[in-house]
Amino acid sequence: MKVGFVVLVGRSNVGKSTLLNALVGTKVAITSPKPQTTRRAVQGVLHVPEGQIVFVDTPGLFQKRHNALTSRLNKTAEESVTGVDVLVHVVDPHRSIGPEEEKVIKLVRSTGLKAILAINKMDEPKPRYLEDYRALAPDYVASVEISALKGSHLKTLVKEIIERLPEGEPVYPEHQITNLSNREWYAELIREKVFMLLYQEMPYTVAVEVDDISERATKNKGNILAVTARILVDDEKHQRMVIGKGGEMIRRIGSATRKELEAVTDRQVFLDLEVVVDPHWPERLV
Secondary structure, eight states: OEEEEEEEEOBTTSSHHHHHHHHHTSOOSOOOSSTTOOOSOEEEEEEETTEEEEEEEOOOBOSSOOSHHHHHHHHHHHHTTTTOSEEEEEEOTTSOOOHHHHHHHHHHHHHOOEEEEEEOOTTSSOOTTHHHHHTTGGGSSEEEEOBTTTTBTHHHHHHHHHTTSOBOOOSSOTTOOBSOOHHHHHHHHHHHHHHHHSTTTOOSOEEEEEEEEEEEEOSSSOEEEEEEEEEEESSHHHHHHHHOGGGHHHHHHHHHHHHHHHHHHTSOEEEEEEEEEOTTGGGGOO
16 A cells, blocks of 8 residues: 655745645644744655655744744744655646745755655635746646635545655554644634734734543533643733733634534533733743
């Protein structure tokens, strides 16, 4: 069977996480219109009759290093291209080829890997720079125009990938679709809701740490899933924003997270959230 690692690279907000979720068939990576949402190399596993593809989603590359966090994200993205079999360069034809895209292209060329160009967001009207990206196609082993959001032409992309993977034994068992633990995935889900509900106001310098996941007995509904987590921000101003007036915002974040967790786990969830000021959390980012 064909088995291999496939890394998704590209600049921020080209749709890598949306593509990963669409390929795997469920949410393994959080998505947000906000830049720098992805912070770790998240793996999503696709099981197909021909074999197994382990997709690696990476943070978007940034030309300007604004702070230590941006520098760390760029390093994570660059290190993620090692030890893989195929590289998929995801681009957005609605954005011009600028310094950040040129940096990604340079990285792609330096790897020497079999690289596939995935021109994403083809569901959106009038991709102004489509021809500019089509002109890059000869430098890749294949080029596919897709819509990760609508699921268009993803089978074609998978076919192109499978053809270029080596034969081998499965890396993950058939039931496993990600490398994230429940604790890591719950933390990511909470962080996604913070970004979605506070998109305009909230900076990307926010993190979530899950402290406890346990079973809690109730009188009438059996055991429920109890999750305790901390939302980490870098100053008191952002703490007030996340909590909201009278605690309204933190309740909305908790409610949105709980509904999705209950839909995925098919059980009742109790979610206890605390907002903590910790300006040093980026130093602990792995």
